[in-house]
């Protein structure tokens with residue numbers, strides 16, 4: 001029977017509790033956001049003793065359902081001041097599921113300032129250990145040390161950025177090669193983990209009971225349907241776009257559309273796009289590292305395998321993973337067209353513990369502020385390295401785009417609710433602009449991936465003006481909140497939007513694990529319920545419709561080459577949440 005583990009960092013205690021009946025249907029984001037709404041005051045300080053950080057496994061994580069290893073991490077965000085859920089791949093969610101732990105709630109703060117702990121969990125117990133010797137260390141060293149000491153374990157940890165409680169600190173999850181390539185990066189949740197004095201969580205599932213599946217027959221039927229849909233859709237199948245080129249296949253597509261944010265969001269096209277494209281990454285990986293460097297899975301059982309292992313010139317490991325948003329953030333947005341420089345910038349983020357989207361936007365703002373020239377990869381590496389050293393400049397950069405813009409007097413600040421806008425230009429892709437503006441999480445493409453219909457034509461091609469209909473944005477927000485609660489990777493959405501059997505498979509696996517008979521609409525309504533709860537939390541924290549806006553410059557500066565502004569009315573934005 002699944003449990004919740006409550007860890008009190010003030011008393012240094014670990015206690016298992018039954019999962020309350022009201023959370024019976026919840027995993028992932030549904031669980032993190034519900035616990036935050038039930039237990040955390042919206043007006044607490046994000047880094048204070050009254051905030052909590054929740055680690056929740058998805059409902060089907062730990063089973064053999066395909067591509068189902070996402071872990072959700074939630075709390076009140078120090079970057080945005082809103083509620084936050086950020087999820088990642090890697091091997092932690094499946095181990096948590098197999099240990100039959102639905103969620104870990106970490107609360108309080110250690111009495112001794114500056115003291116850090118490790119939380120070690122196996123099938124028999126959960127205990128806190130001293131993190132002495134690992135404090136101040138980057139995540140490559142931490143994963144290596146803990147992997148050697150404990151074997152095949154999952155490691156959820158923070159680097160120096162989290163220890164310093166910088167608001168762009170993310171949380172690392174190790175991958176199958178025990179490297180820190182997968183990040184619950186957004187919203188500064190690494191700073192919240194740091195504020196709790198928790199350096200790392202170690203999950204050992206040796207001998208664990210595994211996920212309890214109430215209706216095995218139904219679950220198996222769903223698993224087969226979803227596997228079939230993922231294996232046949234052009235985007236998700238073996239040898240398909242994601243598997244062959246990784247997510248950076250979007251670089252050329254977005255550039256062609258004029259929607260690839262370039263030079264701190266001052267253009268929609270980048271001259272060096274082809275040099276940093278998915279096609280170039282695949283070619284370089286093949287030349288330097290051979291087979292296996294592309295089509296890499298971030299956890300066992302992923303059948304899409306969009307990840308890669310980018311090698312150095314001599315063929316040795318450089319970084320995993322060089323994916324679209326990270327590639328764009330340090331590439332087009334900083335006008336850097338050298339893949340090795342981009343790889344190094346991502347590696348620094350993985351080690352120090354930073355979100356790559358926020359860090360790339362911050363470096364671009366720092367370039368606009370005159371600290372480094374646009375296009376200067378080596379200068380950007382030097383600047384980003386300041387974060388790990390904890391210098392005053394590094395702490396400014398580590399606190400993200402808005403903080404850095406204020407420090408440097410830059411007014412083109414691409415953020416919503418304090419969080420940097422990701423790799424899709426809202427002046428061109430207007431549906432995603434509505435999502436950025438109205439998401440409960442600040443600017444976040446994963447809150448509702450309208451790129452699928454707007455640009456890729458998945459689920460029926462939508463033009464930007466059709467998608468302006470607020471209801472469609474709301475439908476994306478609700479459905480995504482549901483997917484974020486399942487444990488499935490959001491990339492299954494391509495197949496389940498186009499292939500009805502795929503969506504049926506998701507619903508049957510969810511119903512099979514929990515032992516219920518809910519329809520697809522019932523499950524998506526749970527997504528709506530979650531969004532409503534998150535909105536209520538944010539309203540109590542002081543957010544109003546005036547915060548559901550894109551930055552001013554996007555409505556007054558025309559974006560080349562199409563010379564367009566965002567231009568979606570406030571009325572449309574405000575109608576997203578009207579019934």
Ligand code: SF4
Pocket residue numbers: 067068069089090296297298299302303304305306307489490491
């Ligand atoms: S599709 Fe990509 S991000 Fe999603 S689980 Fe697989 S490797 Fe990880």
